[in-house]
Amino acid sequence: MEVCVGNKTEILPAHVSWPHGRPHLYDGFAPPWRVVQGAMPRPAAAGLLPHAMDKSSTLAIRVEFGDCDPAGIVFYPNFFRWFDAGSRWFFTCCGLPPWRETETTHGIIGTPLIESSARFLRPASYGDVLDVETTIVEWNARTFVHRHVLSRQGAVLVEGREVRAFVVRDADRDGKLRAVPIPDAWRAACGAPPAAPVDAGGAKGG
Numbered sequence: 375m376e377v378c379v380g381n382k383t384e385i386l387p388a389h390v391s392w393p394h395g396r397p398h399l400y401d402g403f404a405p406p407w408r409v410v411q412g413a414m415p416r417p418a419a420a421g422l423l424p425h426a427m428d429k430s431s432t433l434a435i436r437v438e439f440g441d442c443d444p445a446g447i448v449f450y451p452n453f454f455r456w457f458d459a460g461s462r463w464f465f466t467c468c469g470l471p472p473w474r475e476t477e478t479t480h481g482i483i484g485t486p487l488i489e490s491s492a493r494f495l496r497p498a499s500y501g502d503v504l505d506v507e508t509t510i511v512e513w514n515a516r517t518f519v520h521r522h523v524l525s526r527q528g529a530v531l532v533e534g535r536e537v538r539a540f541v542v543r544d545a546d547r548d549g550k551l552r553a554v555p556i557p558d559a560w561r562a563a564c565g566a567p568p569a570a571p572v573d574a575g576g577a578k579g580g
Contacts, residue, residue, distance in 0.1 A: 429464075429468065429565040430507055430508060430509035431468075431508050432505050432506065432508075434504070434506075435503070435505075436501075437499065437502045438500055442499060442500050446499050448499065453492060453532050453534065454490060454492065456522075457506065457520075457524075457534045459506070460522050461508060461522075461538065463508070464508045464520070465564070468565075470560060470564075473485075480542075480557060481543070483543060484540075484541065485518075485538040485540055485541070486541060488537040488539055489535075489536065490534070490536050490537075492532055493532065495530055495531055495533070496526075496529060496530070496532075497531070498524075498526060504526050504531065505526075506524050507522065507524075508520060508521070508522050509521050510564060510566065513556070513567070515555050515556070515569050515570060516539050516553040516554060516556065517537060517539045518556070519535065519537050520535070520536040522534035540554055
């Protein structure tokens with residue numbers, strides 16, 4: 375198991391205990407000081423997922439009373455909020471800078487959602503500590519697919535899937551968002567294969 379602490383990576387055994395507590399998500403934002411990173415279990419038929427990769431990140435979340443509905447279980451939109459936090463934290467763990475910096479250096483303002491779905495298998499309640507494991511299971515020229523697995527002590531509660539795109543503000547279209555090819559250095563940092571060539575008309579890739 376790899377544990378990112380600041381800019382360092384430490385290798386810890388699978389039964390690791392956290393001397394300063396588990397990494398958590400506070401108020402929807404991931405702390406900059408710790409995240410668990412390692413390889414997610416992959417299916418035997420991993421080849422069914424084009425351009426799949428092995429890098430993943432795990433973000434621990436403590437469910438608070440305010441995250442729950444009157445029945446005392448997590449209100450379902452919060453899972454999508456935690457998936458979103460897991461998505462950004464994945465890129466942070468891979469070494470990508472904040473989007474406010476990439477807008478200056480590359481014009482890329484972030485990775486907005488194109489599609490999102492979830493399978494709800496078990497409920498969660500306040501006081502639970504949940505793990506959100508995030509990986510990218512498919513890369514295209516401009517888009518990618520995130521897979522999120524939210525679990526509690528190894529029991530899977532929710533599985534999520536997001537399709538996202540790297541976008542810029544198109545000055546020729548009054549600042550409307552436009553998907554752009556993912557920079558090769560960013561793909562490499564995330565463990566992705568090189569992108570396929572894109573023709574002038576942008577016919578290839580996602």
